[in-house]
Amino acid sequence: MADAAVPLTARRWRVPPVLAMILAIMTLWYAAAVPMNVKEVLTQAERAGVAVSPPSAAERRDMGHLVLVAQNPGALGASWSLDRARLPAPHQVLVELYDSTIDEELNGRRGIVRSGSLSNRSLIYHGWVTLNATFVGFLIGAGLGIALAIGIVHSRVMDMSVMPWAIVSQTIPIVALAPMIIVVLYSVGVQGLIPKAVISAYLSFFPVVVGMVKGLRSPDAMQMDLMRTYNAGAPTVLWKLRLPASVPYLFASLKIAIAASLVGAIVGELPVQQGGLGARMLAGSYYGQTAQIWAALFMAAGLAAVLVWAIGWLERRTLRRIGMSA
Amino acid sequence: MTLVVLALALWAGGFALNVALANGPARGTAAARLAVPVVFGATVLAMWECLVRGLGVPPVILPPPSQIAQTFGANLGLLWRDFVQTILKGALGGYIIGCGAAFLTALLVDRYRYLREGLLPLGNFMAALPIVGTAPILVMWFGFGWQSKAAVVVLMVFFPMLVNTVAGLQDTTAMQRDLVRTYAASWGQTLIKLRLPAAMPFIFNGLKISTTLALVGAIVAEFFGSPTLGLGFRISTSIGQLDLGMVWSAIVVAALAGSVFFGLVTVIEKRLTFWHASQRGGR
Numbered sequence: 001m002a003d004a005a006v007p008l009t010a011r012r013w014r015v016p017p018v019l020a021m022i023l024a025i026m027t028l029w030y031a032a033a034v035p036m037n038v039k040e041v042l043t044q045a046e047r048a049g050v051a052v053s054p055p056s057a058a059e060r061r062d063m064g065h066l067v068l069v070a071q072n073p074g075a076l077g078a079s080w081s082l083d084r085a086r087l088p089a090p091h092q093v094l095v096e097l098y099d100s101t102i103d104e105e106l107n108g109r110r111g112i113v114r115s116g117s118l119s120n121r122s123l124i125y126h127g128w129v130t131l132n133a134t135f136v137g138f139l140i141g142a143g144l145g146i147a148l149a150i151g152i153v154h155s156r157v158m159d160m161s162v163m164p165w166a167i168v169s170q171t172i173p174i175v176a177l178a179p180m181i182i183v184v185l186y187s188v189g190v191q192g193l194i195p196k197a198v199i200s201a202y203l204s205f206f207p208v209v210v211g212m213v214k215g216l217r218s219p220d221a222m223q224m225d226l227m228r229t230y231n232a233g234a235p236t237v238l239w240k241l242r243l244p245a246s247v248p249y250l251f252a253s254l255k256i257a258i259a260a261s262l263v264g265a266i267v268g269e270l271p272v273q274q275g276g277l278g279a280r281m282l283a284g285s286y287y288g289q290t291a292q293i294w295a296a297l298f299m300a301a302g303l304a305a306v307l308v309w310a311i312g313w314l315e316r317r318t319l320r321r322i323g324m325s326a
Numbered sequence: 327m328t329l330v331v332l333a334l335a336l337w338a339g340g341f342a343l344n345v346a347l348a349n350g351p352a353r354g355t356a357a358a359r360l361a362v363p364v365v366f367g368a369t370v371l372a373m374w375e376c377l378v379r380g381l382g383v384p385p386v387i388l389p390p391p392s393q394i395a396q397t398f399g400a401n402l403g404l405l406w407r408d409f410v411q412t413i414l415k416g417a418l419g420g421y422i423i424g425c426g427a428a429f430l431t432a433l434l435v436d437r438y439r440y441l442r443e444g445l446l447p448l449g450n451f452m453a454a455l456p457i458v459g460t461a462p463i464l465v466m467w468f469g470f471g472w473q474s475k476a477a478v479v480v481l482m483v484f485f486p487m488l489v490n491t492v493a494g495l496q497d498t499t500a501m502q503r504d505l506v507r508t509y510a511a512s513w514g515q516t517l518i519k520l521r522l523p524a525a526m527p528f529i530f531n532g533l534k535i536s537t538t539l540a541l542v543g544a545i546v547a548e549f550f551g552s553p554t555l556g557l558g559f560r561i562s563t564s565i566g567q568l569d570l571g572m573v574w575s576a577i578v579v580a581a582l583a584g585s586v587f588f589g590l591v592t593v594i595e596k597r598l599t600f601w602h603a604s605q606r607g608g609r
Contacts, residue, residue: 017444036467086467157341157348160359161366171588172581173541175458176561179549180573183565184387255454263456270549271562277459285462285550297459308454 029090034079035065036087042068044082045075088291096291097123097298120275123299129276131303133193133265137200138258144201145208145257146250152209153216153242154234166209174202178264179271186272196268196276203264204257211253215246244322251315258307266300277303329380333373340369386568397571398578405560405579412557413583415472416544420479425536427480428487429529435488436495436521437513446492453485461547475547475556482543483536490535494528495521527602530595537587541580 042060046052053071054060060068069076080089088096100123105111110119118125148166152159178199185195219241227237269278277296284292344362352358371391377383378390385393398405435441461478468474498521506516548558557576564572 014443017440018447020440021444021448156353157344157362160348160362161344162363164363165367168585171538172584173538173545175542176545176557176577176580179562179565180570180577184570187387259454259456263458266456266459267546271565281459281462282550285466288466290463290466293462297463300459301455304455305451 026090029087030080033085033087033089034076035069037079037082037085038065038068038072038076040082040085041076041078042072044078045072050075084288085290088294092291093294093298096295100292100295101299123277123280123295126275126277126280126296127299127303129274130262130265130269130278130300133196133268133276134200134258134261134303134307136193137197137202137264138204138261140197141201141204141261142208142254142257145205145253146212148205149209149212149216150238152213154238163213166206170206170210175199175264175267177202178267182268182271191272192274195272196265199268200261200264203260207253207256207260208250211249211256212246215249216242218249219245244324247318247322248315248324251311251318255308255311255315258311259304262300262304262307327380329376333376333380336369336372336376340365340372386570389571389574393571394574394578397569398575401572401575404555405575407555408557408560408576409579409583411472411553411555412475412544412548413541413580413587416475416547416556417479417540417583417587419472420476420543421483421536421540423476424480424483424540425487425533428484428532429491431484432488432491432495433517435492442492446489449485449488449492453489457482457485458543458546461543462550465547465550470551470553472556475544475552478547479540479543482539486535486539487532490528490532491525494525494532497528498524526595526599530591530599533591534588534595537591538584541584541587545580 039057039060042052043057046055046057052060052075053068054063080092082088085092100121104119104122105124106113108114108119108121110121112118118128148158148162152163181199181202182195185191185198216238223241223245224237227241232240265276266278266281269276270282272279277300280296281293284290284296344365347353347358347362347365350358374388375390375392378388389397431445435445458478460481464477464481465474468477502520502524503516506520511519545558545561548556549562552559557580560576561573564570564576
């Protein structure tokens with residue numbers, strides 16, 4: 001994914017067009033909320049005594065959303081303030097986001113101010129649970145990936161036997177394994193953070209292997225020959241030439257790996273309802289709390305953005321320190 | 327105990343065979359290139375079988391491969407219907423719509439600089455997000471059928487495909503563009519004769535990434551609600567019944583489908599971009 005995406009992210013971008021696009025998306029969102037929610041809105045209006053054009057809900061059920069909007073322009077006042085909207089308006093999501101983070105922690109009975117620990121109803125707590133699993137899984141996966149890549153580069157046998165499987169495994173929807181890993185580890189007595197971290201590690205493992213093998217092989221024949229004239233052994237070549245040369249490849253794959261790791265942690269939280277953003281989304285979908293799902297989604301998006309940005313920041317600092325920045 | 331010893335012996339034997347193959351006289355040939363991973367895979371399967379039987383691992387934790395093969399063979403009809411529901415309807419439907427829409431959007435984005443500057447940063451941002459999370463919302467909107475799965479797939483494949491296609495459309499040199507301009511080529515002619523062919527490797531990169539994403543999206547979306555068939559449904563219900571043989575069979579189907587899907591796209595890529603450096607033998 002990063003192969004082609006990297007040069008584009010590196011290019012500078014201007015603020016006004018991006019702002020314009022975000023504004024356009026917001027406008028579309030508000031506009032879309034009207035037809036999406038029209039049935040519930042009309043039902044509410046009918047109960048409140050407003051005249052609605054086909055008067056019974058049974059008649060309205062099979063009608064198109066846009067037709068209903070066109071026939072009842074006067075009764076749409078509640079479109080952006082429904083409790084359980086099919087599509088909550090952006091400001092409703094933001095309010096829910098505020099309520100379930102800052103407000104819950106500061107003013108809630110179980111919030112950090114009153115009880116001294118994070119409230120289990122707040123997204124900060126659930127985000128923290130997910131973040132922990134993501135980090136542990138990412139560290140395990142990236143560590144194993146780098147180790148395997150070093151093995152592959154130094155051993156023909158490993159290269160020829162493991163590498164094709166590593167590539168094939170990229171084409172397999174590994175996330176399908178997630179529920180099974182959770183349940184199997186649970187039945188062996190392992191639960192909590194570790195099963196989720198295993199899935200995260202599994203997902204972040206292969207991008208790192210493939211990227212690192214490419215990176216460790218990136219020194220050209222001239223550089224390798226130079227090392228040979230110094231009579232350098234394999235460990236010296238690895239430490240002084242291969243590892244530094246692989247740094248840009250490493251970071252490109254780490255960015256993919258941390259995003260995959262977050263997805264793994266979220267999917268891993270679906271089967272076991274013990275906190276985390278994934279559990280929060282599933283609970284929201286069970287109870288029809290759409291604003292809650294959207295808030296969890298925004299939180300996950302924010303986490304992903306911060307994580308990828310953090311790796312990018314580390315990349316820029318590292319490359320500058322070892323003198324490879326463009 | 328003998329089985330455990332047998333497993334270790336098999337491992338040593340397989341490894342020795344691979345060492346011989348990889349360092350022997352035939353090491354460069356295509357046959358060796360194929361044989362080594364096959365031997366490795368077969369050794370792992372055989373060890374799995376021996377260890378599970380030898381150590382008495384209960385089949386609700388890890389079934390031996392023979393049992394998985396048995397379940398797979400006994401439920402071919404069921405698994406085929408799951409395959410049709412999840413892969414052909416959900417994943418493939420969403421894949422075609424998503425990649426098609428992304429391609430058309432990429433043409434627009436490429437045509438208008440303002441759109442490019444506005445949408446590309448957002449597209450890059452969205453490509454890194456856990457879009458799987460939209461699955462519960464889309465299942466709520468489009469119902470439990472395959473349509474909601476296709477919708478998740480559309481969202482998942484859209485941004486990687488968009489970013490790759492736009493990058494590809496910009497991958498022409500000033501010299502090439504100047505040449506086409508001297509022929510007084512219009513925008514459409516430039517697109518068809520120069521920029522689309524130049525973009526092909528990037529487009530196929532996006533298409534290949536999207537195959538896996540499509541399967542992931544279709545399967546995970548089924549965890550949030552589905553009719554009583556589909557691979558994701560099969561996995562989540564069979565786990566509830568502790569029927570691990572069935573779970574593994576469904577995973578085998580998903581893995582096979584993923585590899586074949588990826589393989590197909592790769593074959594088409596080889597046919598269409600035979601001229602590109604990465605496809606011309608001698609790596």
